[in-house]
Amino acid sequence: MKELTQRRNLDFKHIINKIKSDGMAEIDNFLDEDSVEKLQKYIFEEINNQPKGYMGCVGKKNLKGSPLENIDSEYGINSILESLLPQISGNKIKDKKLYQVLRVLFGENQGLKKAYKFHYDAYALTALLPILIPEREDGMNGDFLYSMQRRKLHQNFLRNVIEKFIIQNSISQFFLSKSFIRKKLNLKVCRLKPGKLYIFSGFQTIHGNSPCSPNSPRATVLFHYADPFSQNMCFKLVERLNILRVDLKRKIGK
Ligand SMILES: [Fe+2]
Numbered sequence: 224m225k226e227l228t229q230r231r232n233l234d235f236k237h238i239i240n241k242i243k244s245d246g247m248a249e250i251d252n253f254l255d256e257d258s259v260e261k262l263q264k265y266i267f268e269e270i271n272n273q274p275k276g277y278m279g280c281v282g283k284k285n286l287k288g289s290p291l292e293n294i295d296s297e298y299g300i301n302s303i304l305e306s307l308l309p310q311i312s313g314n315k316i317k318d319k320k321l322y323q324v325l326r327v328l329f330g331e332n333q334g335l336k337k338a339y340k341f342h343y344d345a346y347a348l349t350a351l352l353p354i355l356i357p358e359r360e361d362g363m364n365g366d367f368l369y370s371m372q373r374r375k376l377h378q379n380f381l382r383n384v385i386e387k388f389i390i391q392n393s394i395s396q397f398f399l400s401k402s403f404i405r406k407k408l409n410l411k412v413c414r415l416k417p418g419k420l421y422i423f424s425g426f427q428t429i430h431g432n433s434p435c436s437p438n439s440p441r442a443t444v445l446f447h448y449a450d451p452f453s454q455n456m457c458f459k460l461v462e463r464l465n466i467l468r469v470d471l472k473r474k475i476g477k
Contacts, residue, residue, distance in 0.1 A: 233303065238422060239310045246371045246411060246428055253298070253352070253420035262354045263417070265290050266327065266442045276330030279442065281469050283323050294352075295321055295446055300420070304348050304448035311424055312376055316347055318453035324445040328365060334435030338365075339400040342391050344425025345462060346447035347376060351423075353415040357439035365435030367413040368405065373427040378451045380458055390429055399431070415443070426451065 233250065241248035254262075270277045286292045295301045301321050308316065328334040357364045374386055389395065398404045412433070415421070423430070425447060435441045452458035 235306055235310075239307060242307075242311070242423060246369055246373070247413065247421055247423040250420040250422070252418060254418045256418070259354070259417045261290055262294075263442075266355050266440065270327070270329055270440055274330075276333060277327050278329075278333060278472075279325035279327035281324050281466055286323070286325065291323075291325060291444060294444065295323060300350055300352075300446050301448070303420075303422070304350060304446065307348060307422065308449050312347055312449065312451075315376070315378070316449045316451050318450045320448070320450055320453065322346065322447040322450075324447070325442065326445060327440060327442045328435045329440035329442075330437060332437045334363070334365060334437050334439070334441060337432070338434035339368075339396060339431050341368075341396065341399050341429050341431040343374065343387055343427070343429060344447055345450060345452070345458075347424060347426050347449040347451060348447075349423055349425030350446040350448070351415070351421040352444040352446070353417045353419065353421075353442075354444060355440055355442040356415045356417055357436060357441055359436055359439055361436070363434050363436035363439070364414065365441040366433040367415050367421070367430065368410050368433055369413070369423065369428050369430040370408060370410050372408070372429070373424065376424065376427055376451065378455075380452060380455050383452070383458075 238248040238250070280286060283292060304321065305319060308319075328337055351367070377383070390399075399408075410429075413421070
Protein backbone atom coordinates (compact mmCIF):
# COMPACT_ATOMS: atom_id res chain seq x y z
CA MET A 224 0.00 0.00 0.00
CA LYS A 225 1.46 3.31 -1.16
CA GLU A 226 0.59 5.25 1.97
CA LEU A 227 2.09 2.68 4.29
CA THR A 228 5.27 2.60 2.21
CA GLN A 229 5.49 6.34 2.60
CA ARG A 230 5.07 5.96 6.35
CA ARG A 231 7.84 3.37 6.55
CA ASN A 232 10.16 5.74 4.75
CA LEU A 233 9.51 8.58 7.17
CA ASP A 234 12.51 9.85 9.03
CA PHE A 235 11.13 10.10 12.58
CA LYS A 236 14.33 11.61 13.92
CA HIS A 237 14.07 14.42 11.38
CA ILE A 238 10.37 14.95 12.22
CA ILE A 239 11.11 15.19 15.94
CA ASN A 240 14.00 17.59 15.30
CA LYS A 241 11.74 19.78 13.18
CA ILE A 242 8.99 19.84 15.85
CA LYS A 243 11.55 20.77 18.49
CA SER A 244 13.52 23.32 16.47
CA ASP A 245 10.90 24.85 14.14
CA GLY A 246 7.73 24.15 16.14
CA MET A 247 6.27 22.01 13.38
CA ALA A 248 7.16 19.23 10.95
CA GLU A 249 5.75 19.08 7.42
CA ILE A 250 5.47 15.81 5.53
CA ASP A 251 5.27 16.40 1.78
CA ASN A 252 3.10 14.31 -0.55
CA PHE A 253 1.37 12.58 2.31
CA LEU A 254 -1.80 12.23 0.25
CA ASP A 255 -1.71 11.74 -3.51
CA GLU A 256 -3.77 14.00 -5.79
CA ASP A 257 -6.58 11.45 -6.26
CA SER A 258 -7.07 11.10 -2.51
CA VAL A 259 -7.12 14.89 -2.05
CA GLU A 260 -9.69 15.24 -4.84
CA LYS A 261 -11.88 12.50 -3.33
CA LEU A 262 -11.84 14.21 0.07
CA GLN A 263 -12.48 17.64 -1.43
CA LYS A 264 -15.49 16.21 -3.31
CA TYR A 265 -16.87 14.91 -0.02
CA ILE A 266 -16.45 18.33 1.65
CA PHE A 267 -18.22 20.12 -1.23
CA GLU A 268 -21.10 17.61 -1.03
CA GLU A 269 -21.48 18.26 2.69
CA ILE A 270 -21.37 22.03 2.15
CA ASN A 271 -23.99 21.82 -0.59
CA ASN A 272 -26.23 19.71 1.65
CA GLN A 273 -26.09 22.38 4.36
CA PRO A 274 -26.45 25.75 2.62
CA LYS A 275 -26.82 27.64 5.92
CA GLY A 276 -23.24 26.76 6.77
CA TYR A 277 -21.26 23.61 7.46
CA MET A 278 -18.74 23.46 10.30
CA GLY A 279 -17.56 19.87 10.05
CA CYS A 280 -17.90 17.51 12.98
CA VAL A 281 -16.24 16.26 16.13
CA GLY A 282 -15.33 12.62 16.67
CA LYS A 283 -15.35 9.65 14.32
CA LYS A 284 -18.96 8.72 15.00
CA ASN A 285 -20.12 11.66 12.91
CA LEU A 286 -17.98 10.59 9.95
CA LYS A 287 -19.46 7.12 9.59
CA GLY A 288 -19.61 6.02 5.95
CA SER A 289 -17.56 9.01 4.77
CA PRO A 290 -14.10 8.80 3.16
CA LEU A 291 -12.76 10.39 6.35
CA GLU A 292 -14.03 7.70 8.72
CA ASN A 293 -10.89 5.54 8.76
CA ILE A 294 -8.38 7.97 7.36
CA ASP A 295 -6.25 7.76 10.53
CA SER A 296 -5.56 4.03 10.15
CA GLU A 297 -5.67 3.94 6.33
CA TYR A 298 -2.83 6.44 6.11
CA GLY A 299 -1.05 5.31 9.24
CA ILE A 300 -1.53 8.63 11.05
CA ASN A 301 -2.15 6.95 14.40
CA SER A 302 1.02 4.84 13.99
CA ILE A 303 3.07 7.92 13.14
CA LEU A 304 1.84 9.74 16.23
CA GLU A 305 2.40 6.65 18.36
CA SER A 306 6.01 6.46 17.15
CA LEU A 307 6.62 10.15 17.86
CA LEU A 308 5.02 10.35 21.31
CA PRO A 309 7.80 8.80 23.46
CA GLN A 310 10.30 11.27 22.03
CA ILE A 311 8.00 14.19 22.76
CA SER A 312 6.75 13.11 26.18
CA GLY A 313 9.68 11.02 27.41
CA ASN A 314 7.27 8.16 28.21
CA LYS A 315 5.41 10.35 30.71
CA ILE A 316 2.09 10.04 28.88
CA LYS A 317 0.58 6.60 28.58
CA ASP A 318 -2.68 7.58 26.88
CA LYS A 319 -2.94 6.50 23.24
CA LYS A 320 -6.33 7.88 22.34
CA LEU A 321 -6.76 9.65 19.02
CA TYR A 322 -9.46 12.26 18.75
CA GLN A 323 -10.45 13.28 15.24
CA VAL A 324 -12.04 16.59 14.25
CA LEU A 325 -13.18 17.76 10.82
CA ARG A 326 -13.06 21.55 10.89
CA VAL A 327 -14.77 23.45 8.10
CA LEU A 328 -14.89 27.22 7.85
CA PHE A 329 -17.56 28.35 5.45
CA GLY A 330 -20.64 30.53 5.26
CA GLU A 331 -22.16 33.03 7.68
CA ASN A 332 -18.73 34.50 8.33
CA GLN A 333 -17.34 31.38 10.05
CA GLY A 334 -13.95 32.14 8.55
CA LEU A 335 -13.95 35.56 10.21
CA LYS A 336 -15.41 34.52 13.57
CA LYS A 337 -12.87 31.74 14.05
CA ALA A 338 -9.83 33.83 13.14
CA TYR A 339 -7.15 34.49 15.77
CA LYS A 340 -8.74 32.16 18.36
CA PHE A 341 -5.35 31.25 19.76
CA HIS A 342 -5.20 28.30 22.11
CA TYR A 343 -3.29 25.28 23.38
CA ASP A 344 -4.68 21.86 22.47
CA ALA A 345 -5.60 19.39 25.18
CA TYR A 346 -3.54 16.60 23.59
CA ALA A 347 0.23 16.16 23.40
CA LEU A 348 0.49 15.82 19.62
CA THR A 349 -1.59 17.25 16.81
CA ALA A 350 -1.52 16.20 13.16
CA LEU A 351 -3.18 18.58 10.75
CA LEU A 352 -4.31 17.38 7.34
CA PRO A 353 -5.52 20.21 5.08
CA ILE A 354 -8.21 19.10 2.64
CA LEU A 355 -9.42 22.34 1.15
CA ILE A 356 -7.46 25.59 1.47
CA PRO A 357 -8.40 28.79 -0.39
CA GLU A 358 -5.82 30.38 -2.67
CA ARG A 359 -7.07 33.94 -2.66
CA GLU A 360 -5.06 36.93 -3.70
CA ASP A 361 -6.53 39.01 -0.86
CA GLY A 362 -4.73 36.69 1.57
CA MET A 363 -7.90 35.50 3.36
CA ASN A 364 -6.85 31.88 3.20
CA GLY A 365 -6.93 30.89 6.88
CA ASP A 366 -3.16 30.52 7.25
CA PHE A 367 -1.97 28.52 10.23
CA LEU A 368 -0.32 30.74 12.86
CA TYR A 369 1.81 29.43 15.70
CA SER A 370 4.31 30.48 18.29
CA MET A 371 7.73 29.07 18.95
CA GLN A 372 7.48 30.07 22.61
CA ARG A 373 6.21 26.86 24.08
CA ARG A 374 5.00 25.77 27.46
CA LYS A 375 6.21 22.52 29.00
CA LEU A 376 4.41 19.25 28.53
CA HIS A 377 3.11 18.52 32.04
CA GLN A 378 0.27 16.86 33.94
CA ASN A 379 -0.56 19.54 36.50
CA PHE A 380 -4.27 20.25 36.09
CA LEU A 381 -4.35 23.64 37.87
CA ARG A 382 -1.29 24.89 35.99
CA ASN A 383 -2.94 23.81 32.75
CA VAL A 384 -6.12 25.76 33.56
CA ILE A 385 -4.10 28.92 34.37
CA GLU A 386 -1.92 28.63 31.24
CA LYS A 387 -4.95 28.15 29.03
CA PHE A 388 -6.78 31.05 30.68
CA ILE A 389 -3.85 33.42 30.03
CA ILE A 390 -4.13 32.78 26.28
CA GLN A 391 -7.78 31.90 25.79
CA ASN A 392 -9.49 34.95 27.26
CA SER A 393 -11.05 37.81 25.31
CA ILE A 394 -8.36 40.38 26.25
CA SER A 395 -5.47 38.19 25.08
CA GLN A 396 -7.43 37.22 21.99
CA PHE A 397 -8.01 40.90 21.21
CA PHE A 398 -4.29 41.72 21.45
CA LEU A 399 -3.33 38.62 19.45
CA SER A 400 -5.64 39.73 16.66
CA LYS A 401 -3.36 42.76 16.10
CA SER A 402 -0.63 42.18 13.56
CA PHE A 403 1.99 44.31 15.37
CA ILE A 404 1.52 42.18 18.52
CA ARG A 405 1.84 38.97 16.53
CA LYS A 406 5.01 40.35 14.92
CA LYS A 407 6.39 41.32 18.34
CA LEU A 408 5.69 37.81 19.61
CA ASN A 409 7.28 36.41 16.46
CA LEU A 410 4.32 34.25 15.54
CA LYS A 411 5.04 32.10 12.50
CA VAL A 412 2.78 31.88 9.48
CA CYS A 413 2.29 28.62 7.61
CA ARG A 414 0.45 28.53 4.27
CA LEU A 415 -1.23 25.16 4.41
CA LYS A 416 -1.21 22.95 1.35
CA PRO A 417 -3.60 20.03 0.74
CA GLY A 418 -1.70 16.76 0.42
CA LYS A 419 0.81 17.62 3.14
CA LEU A 420 0.61 16.48 6.76
CA TYR A 421 1.65 18.91 9.50
CA ILE A 422 2.63 17.67 12.97
CA PHE A 423 3.23 19.77 16.05
CA SER A 424 2.91 19.58 19.81
CA GLY A 425 -0.61 20.99 20.20
CA PHE A 426 -0.38 20.96 24.00
CA GLN A 427 2.78 23.06 24.04
CA THR A 428 2.22 25.38 21.09
CA ILE A 429 0.01 28.49 20.98
CA HIS A 430 -1.76 28.31 17.64
CA GLY A 431 -4.71 29.58 15.63
CA ASN A 432 -5.52 30.71 12.11
CA SER A 433 -5.75 33.96 10.19
CA PRO A 434 -9.09 35.04 8.65
CA CYS A 435 -10.62 32.98 5.90
CA SER A 436 -13.02 34.51 3.39
CA PRO A 437 -16.67 33.55 4.01
CA ASN A 438 -16.87 32.87 0.27
CA SER A 439 -14.06 30.30 0.16
CA PRO A 440 -14.40 27.08 2.15
CA ARG A 441 -11.47 25.90 4.24
CA ALA A 442 -11.45 22.31 5.53
CA THR A 443 -8.87 20.58 7.70
CA VAL A 444 -8.85 17.30 9.59
CA LEU A 445 -7.20 17.39 13.00
CA PHE A 446 -5.89 14.33 14.78
CA HIS A 447 -5.29 14.95 18.46
CA TYR A 448 -3.20 12.26 20.12
CA ALA A 449 -2.37 11.37 23.74
CA ASP A 450 -4.21 13.14 26.52
CA PRO A 451 -1.90 14.07 29.45
CA PHE A 452 -4.98 14.27 31.71
CA SER A 453 -6.65 11.03 30.66
CA GLN A 454 -6.83 9.94 34.31
CA ASN A 455 -8.09 13.26 35.68
CA MET A 456 -11.84 13.28 36.41
CA CYS A 457 -12.17 17.10 36.50
CA PHE A 458 -10.53 17.40 33.14
CA LYS A 459 -12.67 14.63 31.67
CA LEU A 460 -15.84 16.41 32.81
CA VAL A 461 -14.72 19.75 31.32
CA GLU A 462 -13.75 18.01 28.07
CA ARG A 463 -17.08 16.15 27.86
CA LEU A 464 -19.01 19.41 28.36
CA ASN A 465 -16.86 21.08 25.72
CA ILE A 466 -17.55 18.31 23.17
CA LEU A 467 -21.30 18.59 23.88
CA ARG A 468 -21.11 22.37 23.49
CA VAL A 469 -19.25 22.18 20.15
CA ASP A 470 -21.56 19.40 18.92
CA LEU A 471 -24.61 21.48 19.80
CA LYS A 472 -23.20 24.60 18.14
CA ARG A 473 -22.46 22.66 14.98
CA LYS A 474 -25.97 21.17 14.95
CA ILE A 475 -27.68 24.54 15.26
CA GLY A 476 -25.11 26.06 12.87
CA LYS A 477 -23.84 28.86 15.08
FE1 LIG B 1 -5.84 23.48 18.08
